[in-house]
Amino acid sequence: MSDYKTPLQPPSGLGASATGFGGRASPFSLKQSIMGASPSPVFHWLHDVAAVTFHKARRTLFQAGILFCALVLLLWVSIFLYGSFYYSYMPTVSFSTPVNFYYTADCDSSESALCSFPTANISFMKNEKEQVMANGQPYRISVELEMPESPVNEHLGMFMVKMTCYTKGGKVVSSVGRSTMLHYRSSLLKTMSTLLFSPLLVSGVAEQKQLIEVELVSDYKTNSYQPTVGAVIEVQSRRVQIYSSQLRVHAYFTGVRYVLYNFPLTSAVIGVATNFAFLSIIVLLSYLQFLWGGIWPPEQVKVRVMMGDNSRMQQRKHEVKKRMERESSMKELNSPKVVGPMYEEAGSNQNDTEEEKTLSLSEDALGFEVPETAVEESHDLQGTEEESETMLRQRPGAWMSQ
Secondary structure, three states: OOOOOOOOOOOOOOOOOOOOHHHOOOHHHHHHHHHHOOOOHHHHHHHHHHHHHHHHHHHHHHHHHHHHHHHHHHHHHHHHHHHHHHHHHOOOOEEEEEOOOEOOOOOOOOOOOOOOOOEEEEEOEEOOOEEOOOEOOOEEEEEEEEEEOOHHHHHHOOEEEEEEEEOOOOOEEEEEEEEEOOOOOOHHHHHHHHHHOHHHHHHOOOOOEEEEEEEEEEEEOEOOOOOOOEEEEEEEOOOOOOOEEEEEEEEOOOOHHHHHHHOHHHHHHHHHHHHHHHHHHHHHHHHHHHHHOOOOOHHHHHHHHHHHHHHHHHHHHHHHHHHHHHHHHHHHHHOOOOOOHHHHHHHHHHHHHHHHHHHHHHHHHHOOOOOHHHHHHHHHHHHHHHHHHHHHHHOOOHHHHO
16 A cells, blocks of 8 residues: 555535635635525615605705705895885885075175075975975975074174975975074173184184074975975074074975884785795695696586586487487378389488578577487388388288288
8 A cells, every 4th residue: 555645535516616625615615605596575666765765865955956046036026026126116215415595795885684585495396306305205395594692693683594495497486484592591601612622623623603403394284286396494584593494305205114113123024925826826726726626626527517418418319319310200190101112212302401590590499409319310210110111011911921
């Protein structure tokens, strides 16, 4: 016996490529066998679930994006509509313009008095095109006079301020006058205020003057047929001294305009929300009309109408058929019977013409056209009746058999 031994053979289940040294399977060969195997049902199920979930998520995101864009567009349109309404409905709240007085100076200059009353012409037209005051809206018109506390004004006492409103053609619409004067201050009060505010007075920051406000009209309304385009302000005093003057026109709102002016934020929220809800309803109804053909589809109505029309047509056909049968039976009783093929043809032609006449009469009476099916059915019925009658007439009797 020799010491040579045969090497160990690999198991029959594993090939040569799947075994290594000592009969063990190599990792590379195991990996190839696993990857080469068919995927399991669990893997297919997970793949399907992932695909469906991704499709639904993508569709949901797309719908959410469209909905968000639509809501943003509706919100923007609502804000734009409210802003347009506010701009068109709300008139000018406050209007202020300087009053530049003028007077004549062709008199004796030795006197301290003026040659005429200080007068100013004020225009109520913005940019010479748009009216400041809306028609029917009450306004408060006042004049502010900045007057120095000079001895002349202190000894002036009361004086009149007059306003005359006119139209585009120069017609005077209204005229009003109010009296005013400087506020009284004693000499002691003047001395104390002068000592207290002396640094400011010396530096020029403060001045010894008073601001007099004269309310001319509390609720002035302009007429739409004769709108006010300007006014003439006149101070009826030749010794008055005025630094500067301002004419102020302030709207006195009532009703909806009062709410819009005094509660702007609340009014804006309510207005925008109302517009948004209204536009959303319109868009929703339009979407339903496009998607379903309306909230109540018109097919149901069409089916009901067609059913009603069919029943009426059947009733009318039945009535025409009964009338035709009655008339044909009456004519058969009244007309003589003659056996023969020629008479049958003539009778059939005559019956056809009579049937056509009766059909035309029935059409005129009922107001609709009789369908061809009804005419054919009547012809078939009458044809079968005539055949049976002829067969009975031609059947041989007892006398013929003999």
